[in-house]
Amino acid sequence: METGKIGAGKHLTRIITKAYMDLHERAANGAFVVWIAINVPAEIFLGFENVVYGVPESHAAMNAAKGVGVTQCVKAEQLGYSMDLCSYARIDIGCVSDHGKDSPSFGLPKPDLIVSNNNNCSLLTKWFDVHHRQMGVPHFLIDVPFCYQPQKEKDREYIVRQFKDLIRVIEEMSGQKFHMDRFCQAVDYSIQGVALWKKFLEFADHKPSGITAFDSFVHMAPFLILRGVPAFEEHYRLLVEETEQRIADCVFPVPEEKYRLFWDNIAPWHQLRKMSSRLAELNANIVGATYTSCIGTKEGSFDLFPFDGTDPMHFLARTQNAYICPHGLELRKQAMAGVVRKLKIDGIIFACNRSCKPYSITQMDQQKHFFNQEGIPTVMIEVDHADARKYNEENSFLRIEALLEAIDAKRAA
Amino acid sequence: MTSIITNLLKLRETRKKIVGCLPLYPPMEIFHSMGLVPITLWGLRDMIRSLDESDRHLQNYSCSVARRAAEFILSESGSMLDGIFAYNACDTLRNLPEILSNGLQDAGRPLPLFQIHIPMAPRSQTDAGDYFRNEIFSLIRRLEETFHISFSIDRFQDSVTKYNEVRNLYRRMENLAASGKMAFQDFMVAFRDSGFLAVEDQIRFLSGEVSRFLKKDPKQVKHPVMISGILPPPLPVIQAIGAAGLRIVCNDIASLGRFYGYSPDLNSSVEQYYVDFYENHIPCPTLLYSADNRLGYLLSLLHDTSAEGVIFVGEKFCEYEYFEFPYMEKRLKEEGIPSVLIEIAVDDEDNIAAMKNRIDAFAEAVGQNEGR
CATH class of the missing domain: 3.40.50.11900 (Rossmann fold)
Incomplete structure (x- = not known):
């Protein structure tokens, strides 16, 4: 098997490193920071001039891939979080507990708003509630009805309504305007x-x-x-x-x-x-x-x-x-x-x-x-x-x- | 034969159609008002000892509530059912209907499934009223089509009155336990024995029990405490709590206090009733929108009942509860209220020595806290 990074592999390292650096830098310069679940539509945040987003799940995966997953999990367990809980959550909670120490990206910048959804799992909302309480940051929850048959129009409309509510909340909180273009x-x-x-x-x-x-x-x-x-x-x-x-x-x-x-x-x-x-x-x-x-x-x-x-x-x-x-x-x-x-x-x-x-x-x-x-x-x-x-x-x-x-x-x- | 099976056989004799509802908080009154008998499939600990059928479909790291409900439905006892109802109570329970459906199909006894989505977006954030009203109407329509029955608001009003009476009787029993007229374990026995009865029989049975214990002399309360979790602990653990000098005076248990703690009156329509029912429900980690209200609710309950400590009863693998324990424990500690977490898994009730030790140590902590 061939090992070693090919060009796209190197490119990946470069753009991911830059993405985390940009996130920290823009947050430090006053951007409105949102933490999101992986499948919250990130495009919504790009409709604003100066809103940036961090993804705790992806950050947790990076910690695990870089070999510090267990280190971060242990920190959460020492705070009382059960080993039975999702390891992404434990990594993230552990990482936040000491402000990103041991994280390859020095953690994520402190959020102004947390946006979860319950389509992958409702537990993610419980995990984000931990931060919501700890940091005193508002938590916006997108409720996505589970489906047994192809998604129904009534559910789709309900989701769209929540997207629009999210935009309104960000406009109010950040003072920025959402641009459709x-x-x-x-x-x-x-x-x-x-x-x-x-x-x-x-x-x-x-x-x-x-x-x-x-x-x-x-x-x-x-x-x-x-x-x-x-x-x-x-x-x-x-x-x-x-x-x-x-x-x-x-x-x-x-x-x-x-x-x-x-x-x-x-x-x-x-x-x-x-x-x-x-x-x-x-x-x-x-x-x-x-x-x-x-x-x-x-x-x-x-x-x-x-x-x-x-x-x-x-x-x-x-x-x-x-x-x-x-x-x-x-x-x-x-x-x-x-x-x-x-x-x-x-x-x-x-x-x-x-x-x-x-x-x-x-x-x-x-x-x-x-x-x-x-x-x-x-x-x-x-x-x-x-x-x-x-x-x-x-x-x-x-x-x-x-x-x-x-x-x-x-x-x- | 356990009381559950006896009660279920009695239900079967009524020849009414029985709908098995997956926990936690199904809209029971709708089913009842349409001539069906709804039973919520928890509290099965005494009845279900082996999990052979469930283990063919669910991993052993699913919670006991899901495993026992699955076992009930997929084993012979499930043949008593005429339908299954589920809502988006949790990640496990939202997946369960199809797993059960497959298992029942294989067993040659398919059952109709009824599902609704209870909106979980906080009401202050998104108005989901119309969406939810539509869900309630859809459920009624499906029940009418499947069982060739019809809905009537008058019958619904009657059902609401009856279920409110049951909730009221449970609250009265809890008060009797708090006052020392009734041991909490007697309350639990009555709660168990009233399970899987038709609501009219529940009212008769619980009224009798309330009258019986009202006459008793109150026993001295030593250290009043609260229990909190999804299910009450097994009876031997409740006995151990009493033996440690603690009295359970209130509870934040999903199948108990969270279930009977709030009962709206029917002032307008069926859909408005359920908007009220779920919106103002006792906070529960599974009702995602209620998260911010939970601590305040617990503190006020502790205050109102003068409970001196909290025993968290962890339902193994219920991550909804486990994500909140550290925060609750921390905040209670800040308020000077001791708490302890005991964990109950499927097989743990036969081996409670370690739990007894924790309860004894907790009782000492509560005792030491008394002088402060």
Whole structure:
């Protein structure tokens, strides 16, 4: 397996570092700072002249990927927060407790407003309530109805109404005016970037795959903290061009690819390098993941959901249920079945994650469905997305190797 | 045979259709007014000891409320049900209906599912009144279509009166327990035995119990305390609290005080009733919009009942509660009110020695606090 950063990797480091530096600098210079949940439409904030946003979940993932996740979790636990709570939340609460010490980005600048939503999980609102109380900062909660069938118009209207209320609150608090043209421009950048993101994921169609899911985990960072700006679109353009060229040059992450696997759950941030290397040694590649495939879609399908060019606010509301956790079992199965067939997946790894119960709770039924109805070997391993203490590499690989044997057995039959 | 099963069999004999409602706070009066029998599927600890069916679908890090409700519905006892109701109570419970539906489909006994979304946006932020009214109307329409029944505001008024009477009787019982006329464990036994009864039978049963305990002489209260959590602790733990010299005089338990603490009158329409019901509900971590009111509510309850400490009963894996414990403990400490957290998991009630130790230590802390 080829290691080392390619051009897009270096570009990613550069733009992420710059994004955090800009965030701190603009906050220090008086910008209105908002902390948001990952899928709160960031484009709304770009409709203002001087509003910046930080994303605690993404910041927590970065801490975990850089090896300080456990350090931050322990701080929260010492404050009385249970180890059973989401590790992103523990990292973030721990990090805030000592003003960003140990964080690769020195934490996030203190917010003026906190904006959560309950579509991925309601618990996020409880987590943000911790900051709301601790810091005395207002907390705006976007309530997104969970859906069992495709999102209904009545729910969409309710979400749009809340977006408009959010804009009104920011106008009142910041004294700034919302500019529709700036907002539309931001939506446009996001749409272009997301289309390129989907193109990047399509390189997994190639055999051997042009990418690994681990690449997609790493490169989703701009989606989380840089939506709505030119750098977002530029990064994914570079990533697509570079990956295209590598495939043309026959450079593949797992050249002797024998097993094409699919991942269900949040990325195992503390294991990216280790897990991908060890899988590559087995000629196995996780070529796709629900976590990254859902970006730019709507519930029930991992295909790109295009903007029809009419109402950007409506469009953003329409995609609020896309991110796996905001919709039910049947829609999850439907979307996953489509991509599993498209990518010609040999086996599925269900990452059972105590830290993310909403992502994990349907997995036992999904596992049965994919094994019994789709005939695909599957395995369930225990992984916490950000707390390395709740992961056992040997146990996990024992199970993954059993999965590979099951795939072999199926082929031989 | 447990009282729950006895009560359920009695319900079945009425030949009325039974709707199993996933916790926490379903709109019971609607179902009742339409000739259905709603039962909220918690308080199943005594009835459900094994979780074989649930374990086929849910990980063991789901809370006991979800696991026991799933077990009830997916096992033979679930065949008593004619429908399932759920709302967006929590991340686990919003996913459960489809999991149950799949399991029931496999078992060859599919049931109709009824769902509504209770708006969680704070009312001061977004007016969700119209949205919620529509949800209530949709539920009524679906019930009418599924069971070929009709809704009437008069019958609804009658149901509201009855459920308010039940809530009122529970409040009276809690007061009896606070005054020492009734041991809290007797209250819990009565609460358990009144579960899964038709509301009319609940009123008869609870009225009898209230009359019976009203005649008793009050026992001296040593150290009054509050319990707070999702479910009351198991009876052996309640006994341990009493044995430690503490008396539970008030509660902030989701299946108890938060459930019966507020009952609006029906002044206008069914939809307005539920706007009032949920908007002014006793604060609960699962009602996201009520978060800012919770501490104030707890402090006023402590003040009104002169409770000297709080025992938080942690429902293992209920992150809604666990995110709030550190803040609540800190603020109570600042007010000079001792608190302790005991954690109850599915299998913990058979092994309560460690909890007893914590309760004893807490009782000492409350005792030491007395002179301050």
